[in-house]
Amino acid sequence: MKQIFKTMKITRLIFPVWILLLSGVVITGCSSQNESTPQTENHANADEHGSEEAQHTEAEGDHLEEESEHSGEVHLSQDQMASLNISVDTLRAGSASSVIERPASVMYDMDRIAKVGPRIEAKVVKVLKDLGDYVEEGEPIVQMSSVGLGKIKADYIRLRAAIKKEEAHFKREQNLYEQDISSQAELLQAELEYEQAKAELDAASEALRLYGLSQNDIQNIKAGSDTPLSYFYLSSPLSGTIQERNLSPGQTIGPNETPVHVADLSKVWVMIDGYEQDIRNLSTGQKVELSVRSMPGSTFTGTTDWISYELDKETRTMPVRALFDNPDGQLRAGMFGTARIYTNSKETAALIPVDAIQQIEGSNRVFVPGEEPGSFRPVAVRLGNERDGYVEVLAGLEPGQTAVLSGAFDLKSALTAATRSASHGH
Numbered sequence: 092m093k094q095i096f097k098t099m100k101i102t103r104l105i106f107p108v109w110i111l112l113l114s115g116v117v118i119t120g121c122s123s124q125n126e127s128t129p130q131t132e133n134h135a136n137a138d139e140h141g142s143e144e145a146q147h148t149e150a151e152g153d154h155l156e157e158e159s160e161h162s163g164e165v166h167l168s169q170d171q172m173a174s175l176n177i178s179v180d181t182l183r184a185g186s187a188s189s190v191i192e193r194p195a196s197v198m199y200d201m202d203r204i205a206k207v208g209p210r211i212e213a214k215v216v217k218v219l220k221d222l223g224d225y226v227e228e229g230e231p232i233v234q235m236s237s238v239g240l241g242k243i244k245a246d247y248i249r250l251r252a253a254i255k256k257e258e259a260h261f262k263r264e265q266n267l268y269e270q271d272i273s274s275q276a277e278l279l280q281a282e283l284e285y286e287q288a289k290a291e292l293d294a295a296s297e298a299l300r301l302y303g304l305s306q307n308d309i310q311n312i313k314a315g316s317d318t319p320l321s322y323f324y325l326s327s328p329l330s331g332t333i334q335e336r337n338l339s340p341g342q343t344i345g346p347n348e349t350p351v352h353v354a355d356l357s358k359v360w361v362m363i364d365g366y367e368q369d370i371r372n373l374s375t376g377q378k379v380e381l382s383v384r385s386m387p388g389s390t391f392t393g394t395t396d397w398i399s400y401e402l403d404k405e406t407r408t409m410p411v412r413a414l415f416d417n418p419d420g421q422l423r424a425g426m427f428g429t430a431r432i433y434t435n436s437k438e439t440a441a442l443i444p445v446d447a448i449q450q451i452e453g454s455n456r457v458f459v460p461g462e463e464p465g466s467f468r469p470v471a472v473r474l475g476n477e478r479d480g481y482v483e484v485l486a487g488l489e490p491g492q493t494a495v496l497s498g499a500f501d502l503k504s505a506l507t508a509a510t511r512s513a514s515h516g517h
Contacts, residue, residue: 164461164468165506172465175505177498179460184490185442185481191372193411195363195381195430197422199354200414205328206349210302213237215342216322224333229305231324232351233338241321243298248314250292254285261285331355356420361393363411363430368476370409372434373398379413383428391415391422395432440475440483441490448474448482449503457488458495458502467495467502 167175213235220232264281267273299309304323312320335352344350361381365373375398381391393415402409413430415422449456449469456469475483488494495502 163506164466165458165502166461166463167465167467167505169465175498175501177467177502178496179493180496181493182441182443182484182488182490184439185483189434191365191369191432191434193363193365193369193430193432195361195413195428197381197383197415197424197426197428198360198362199334199356199424200358200360203329203331203355203358204334205331205353207232207325207327207351207353208346208349209235209237209325209344210346211237211239212343212345213240213323215338215340215344217340218336218338219324220333222333222336226327226331226333226353228328228330229326231326232333232353233325235323235325235344236319236321237323238321240299240302240323241319243295243302244312244320245314247292247295247299247309247312250288250295254288254292257281257285257288325351327353329353329355354424356417356423359415359417359422359424361413361415361422361430363395363413363432364406365398365409365411367402367407367409369432373411373432374434378433379415380431380433381413381415381422381428382431383422383426385426386421389421391417439490440485441488441492442481443484443488443494444496445477445480445482447494447496447499448472449499451503451506456503457484458499459488460493460495469503469506470494 167177214237215233216236217234218232219234220226220230226232261281261284264273264278268275268278296309299312300306302323303325305326308323331353332355333351334354335350337350338344361379363379373395375395377395379393379395381393382389383391393413395411395413397412399410411432413432443457447457449458451469454471455474457472458467459470460466461468470487472487473485475485477483
């Protein structure tokens with residue numbers, strides 16, 4: 092019954108041709124294109140024949156073709172073609188996933204940022220470098236004072252003096268033993284005391300290294316200096332710019348605090364919000380182009396170097412990281428922009444402008460030229476990914492076929508108007 096109803100509907104649309112001629116557009120069923128004089132019986136037979144073919148196929152392409160057969164056809168005169176500015180061209184092969192465009196944000200390269208703080212509780216004496224200052228690796232940033240560190244330094248000075256004494260004693264015992272004046276037991280005892288003093292000095296030196304003093308700083312420790320033993324410097328572990336400073340003179344800082352941040356801005360990370368459907372097309376080493384909102388017209392180039400194996404439970408996005416050179420410091424942490432990832436996907440689908448897709452009878456349609464000049468019929472299509480105003484056609488049309496690329500909305504309007512005129516005429 093449903094098929095008979097469709098057949099009767101098409102017959103009703105075709106019969107009052109004189110009404111459609113008044114509107115300037117003729118609509119016909121696709122199955123009657125070759126008939127010079129439409130006949131109700133012929134239309135019914137053709138429609139029934141198309142229905143039988145649709146019932147005997149399960150392929151998606153055949154299903155889309157069946158949908159297209161019932162969508163009618165628009166006939167336009169040359170004047171109407173010119174006024175509607177309809178453009179017909181050959182569909183080219185492409186892939187919307189060959190370039191993936193996604194939101195992105197700039198952040199510091201975490202391998203090139205140092206969070207600096209004391210390894211022992213200390214008080215700030217003097218801040219030597221301020222925000223925005225560039226520092227070389229090993230350059231002092233803050234002068235600090237620690238009573239605990241001062242005691243370790245004093246102990247180091249004592250041990251350094253003690254080892255000299257023990258070393259001299261050991262050498263004297265060696266000379267006496269060689270002259271048969273001293274016994275072997277006395278020599279071994281002197282050697283033991285010397286080795287113990289040496290071990291204690293090494294332990295004190297290592298403790299100073301653990302608290303952040305360099306070997307040069309340790310060698311320069313001496314009593315009677317104008318600089319108190321409690322003083323030491325926080326130095327930068329890398330060359331970069333001071334990006335954060337959360338201390339002031341007189342402030343006490345604990346070993347769990349890092350009040351100074353130094354960042355090497357010559358390289359930055361760009362974090363990209365990938366989508367679940369992007370997974371199969373993404374890999375490390377792919378070229379990325381970044382454009383940021385604050386610098387329109389500027390483009391930066393980087394490379395993907397990490398892709399997450401986990402999607403965010405709330406946003407369903409997948410973090411993708413790209414590494415960018417930033418020698419001029421133009422890219423700054425916190426900037427937002429758009430990243431274009433070049434995936435090198437195979438171009439096998441037909442690409443068509445998004446505006447060429449029209450919703451007709453609840454499905455996506457593309458108008459293609461009919462057999463007669465000025466005739467167009469809507470073809471049902473299945474769509475894929477979209478990019479830069481183009482969308483993939485996965486079924487219904489193939490690369491190399493011709494289709495209406497612009498003016499599709501006008502054709503849809505003409506088809507709708509003709510259908511309504513035919514309906515009211517009946």
